[in-house]
Amino acid sequence: MDSKIVGLRSKLEIYKAGSGGGNIADCPVRDVIQGISNKWSSLLMMALAEKPYRFGELRRLVPDISQRMLTQTLHDLQRDGYVHREVFPTKPPSVEYSLTDLGRSMFGPLHQLLQWAELNHGAVRDARNAFDATET
Amino acid sequence: MDSKIVGLRSKLEIYKAGSGGGNIADCPVRDVIQGISNKWSSLLMMALAEKPYRFGELRRLVPDISQRMLTQTLHDLQRDGYVHREVFPTKPPSVEYSLTDLGRSMFGPLHQLLQWAELNHGAVRDARNAFDATET
DNA sequence: TAGTGCTGGTCTCTTTTTGAGACTTATATA
DNA sequence: TATATAAGTCTCAAAAAGAGACCAGCACTA
Numbered sequence: 001m002d003s004k005i006v007g008l009r010s011k012l013e014i015y016k017a018g019s020g021g022g023n024i025a026d027c028p029v030r031d032v033i034q035g036i037s038n039k040w041s042s043l044l045m046m047a048l049a050e051k052p053y054r055f056g057e058l059r060r061l062v063p064d065i066s067q068r069m070l071t072q073t074l075h076d077l078q079r080d081g082y083v084h085r086e087v088f089p090t091k092p093p094s095v096e097y098s099l100t101d102l103g104r105s106m107f108g109p110l111h112q113l114l115q116w117a118e119l120n121h122g123a124v125r126d127a128r129n130a131f132d133a134t135e136t
Numbered sequence: 137m138d139s140k141i142v143g144l145r146s147k148l149e150i151y152k153a154g155s156g157g158g159n160i161a162d163c164p165v166r167d168v169i170q171g172i173s174n175k176w177s178s179l180l181m182m183a184l185a186e187k188p189y190r191f192g193e194l195r196r197l198v199p200d201i202s203q204r205m206l207t208q209t210l211h212d213l214q215r216d217g218y219v220h221r222e223v224f225p226t227k228p229p230s231v232e233y234s235l236t237d238l239g240r241s242m243f244g245p246l247h248q249l250l251q252w253a254e255l256n257h258g259a260v261r262d263a264r265n266a267f268d269a270t271e272t
Numbered sequence: 273t274a275g276t277g278c279t280g281g282t283c284t285c286t287t288t289t290t291g292a293g294a295c296t297t298a299t300a301t302a
Numbered sequence: 303t304a305t306a307t308a309a310g311t312c313t314c315a316a317a318a319a320g321a322g323a324c325c326a327g328c329a330c331t332a
Contacts, residue, residue: 081263
């Protein structure tokens with residue numbers, strides 16, 4: 001399996017697929033993607049792909065996330081099965097977050113996208129500058 | 137190039153990389169990723185990867201997007217260089233949106249993620265059900 | 273000639289989501 | 303006694319998204 005686009009024909013079908021009907025709004029693939037298409041998910045996935053972290057460590061690692069959104073994003077990632085949450089009975093109790101097998105599996109393709117971003121952020125920046133220049 | 141995770145060690149460095157300093161908040165990779173990590177971008181990228189579409193066609197293709205968000209998301213994708221917008225002097229004027237080379241390039245890894253979602257949405261759904269069952 | 277519809281939007285208003293920051297509970301340390 | 307730490311929760315303000323009316327220019331219809 002290479003990284004070429006396979007089956008250019010029915011990409012929308014993939015998004016639609018599984019719901020049986022033709023309603024693209026309740027498509028399971030879209031449902032999965034939207035669970036990770038938000039401001040903080042990929043960032044936290046990447047942090048946890050490196051190693052497990054505790055709540056406070058993540059907060060310090062990503063200084064511009066609010067405690068509220070850190071709690072909520074970790075909770076959502078846990079609900080979708082990407083992240084495991086474990087409480088240790090220290091005093092005060094500490095909580096460790098780590099990727100599950102499913103999380104590591106999902107991080108594979110996500111990592112490809114992150115690498116693309118690393119290689120191409122210059123091109124994106126240039127496109128933005130050019131665009132902003134033309135519309136005054 | 138295969139789909140394995142290369143260089144497990146410094147993933148956060150990728151997110152941080154390029155800005156020179158150590159401030160993860162203004163990291164160019166994060167900047168690129170956040171441009172496409174929103175509710176509608178990946179869906180529109182996928183539609184346009186299939187073939188160019190006109191504004192009204194996209195609106196009918198994705199019935200639950202508001203006209204306002206369709207305009208805005210296409211504008212943002214155009215600004216980042218993924219999408220080309222062309223006005224045809226018909227009456228009334230029609231506007232066609234298509235992927236640029238950069239857009240097609242980015243769609244490669246994005247497509248990998250979409251395929252992962254297609255293969256694993258069952259596991260995610262199961263995880264959600266299990267999670268929701270335990271927290272009553 | 274007035275009415276209707278099509279195009280690709282914009283404008284305004286309401287609802288939802290996010291952000292900032294104080295507050296909590298229980299323990300340990302100074 | 304005062305302060306700190308852990309992992310959150312709660313409240314309020316700000317930002318973003320959704321709903322739907324409205325717009326201009328032209329073609330077609332009645």
